[in-house]
Amino acid sequence: QKEVEQNSGPLSVPEGAIASLNCTYSDRGSQSFFWYRQYSGKSPELIMFIYSNGDKEDGRFTAQLNKASQYVSLLIRDSQPSDSATYLCAVYRGNQFYFGTGTSLTVIP
Amino acid sequence: DTGVSQDPRHKITKRGQNVTFRCDPISEHNRLYWYRQTLGQGPEFLTYFQNEAQLEKSRLLSDRFSAERPKGSFSTLEIQRTEQGDSAMYLCASTLSGTALIYNEQFFGPGTRLTVL
Numbered sequence: 001q002k003e004v005e006q007n008s009g010p011l012s013v014p015e016g017a018i019a020s021l022n023c024t025y026s027d028r029g030s031q032s033f034f035w036y037r038q039y040s041g042k043s044p045e046l047i048m049f050i051y052s053n054g055d056k057e058d059g060r061f062t063a064q065l066n067k068a069s070q071y072v073s074l075l076i077r078d079s080q081p082s083d084s085a086t087y088l089c090a091v092y093r094g095n096q097f098y099f100g101t102g103t104s105l106t107v108i109p
Numbered sequence: 110d111t112g113v114s115q116d117p118r119h120k121i122t123k124r125g126q127n128v129t130f131r132c133d134p135i136s137e138h139n140r141l142y143w144y145r146q147t148l149g150q151g152p153e154f155l156t157y158f159q160n161e162a163q164l165e166k167s168r169l170l171s172d173r174f175s176a177e178r179p180k181g182s183f184s185t186l187e188i189q190r191t192e193q194g195d196s197a198m199y200l201c202a203s204t205l206s207g208t209a210l211i212y213n214e215q216f217f218g219p220g221t222r223l224t225v226l
Contacts, residue, residue, distance in 0.1 A: 004151075032213060043200055043217040044152065088151050092213050095165065095206075097142070099151030 001026050006089050006100035014108050019076040021103050023089030026070070030091040030098075033065055035074045038086045038102065047087075048074070079107045111135060113218035115201050121224045122191055129187045130221045134203030141184050142215065143176055144200040152200055158184060159206065191225045198222050 005024050013019045025033075032051040036044035050056045050063040050072070062075040072091075076083055086102040114133045122128050134141045139160050144152035155174065156166045160181035173191075178184040188195055199222075204215040 008149075034215070036217075041222075043198075043220045046214060046216060049214055090151075090215075092215075095157070096154055097152075097202075097215055098154075101149065101151050 002100075003027065003098040004089055004091055004100040006087075006103050008101055009104040010106055011103055012106045012108055013079050015079060015081060017079050017107075019079045019083065019105055019107070021074040021076075021087050021089075021105065023072045023074075023100055024070055025072070025089075025091045025098075027091075027093055028067070028070065030070075030093040032092040033063070033072045034090040034092070034097070035061075035063060035072075036088040036090060036099075037083075038088055040086075044088055076105075079105075081107045081109050083107050113201060113203050113216055115199075115218040115221050117221055118219060119222050119224075121226065123226050124191060124193060126191055127187065127189045128191055128223065129185055130199055130201075130223075131183060131185050132201030132203075132218055133183045134201070135205075135216060138203035138205050138216075139181070140204045140206040140213075141178060142202045142204070143184070143186050144202065146198045146200055146220075147196075155186070188223075191223075193225045196223055196225045 034049045035047045038044045048063045050065045060077045064073045088102045089100040116131045142157040143155040146152045158178040173189045198220045200220045201218045
């Protein structure tokens, strides 16, 4: 079983809509959870992290964590064409970061 | 610029040659990670340093790969006798780690894209 699983997509949403990205993790010992955005040919850019159950909001982004279900999500409100990228979910456990394969998001103007 | 930097950004080499990459982390960060990323995959852990000590190395890492972090500052990753399968983006990331910190924000450098012909 993979440490972190994401739906690879592609996910397409119209401009202005809410994009919902999901991630599950296998180890209950995972301590903190991260969302990165990666444009094609570029390195990952940290968007948000969360480590407590519930929601965390930062501008148009909301991260949600449910440790009982081992589930992390990222909501992007008012999606913009510039949000088109691959979104990587990562978990931190045992001094290591484990990454999913990413979900490709396309925002259609 | 106070972010993570990597050099070179691109490297093209012939099979069998040795290559070395450099990473300069964010200055106050005590932990440095190396990853490899291929198309369609997430970053794959290679190794990490806490200050100058290399604490963990992936079992996937062959003995052709070696990394150092002298004096706990910049780090180098060397690949000896490169193979075509080594072609990938090599990413460096740094974080501030401590017992009081449970979230360990990790920041990536721009990466070094290696092409082995």
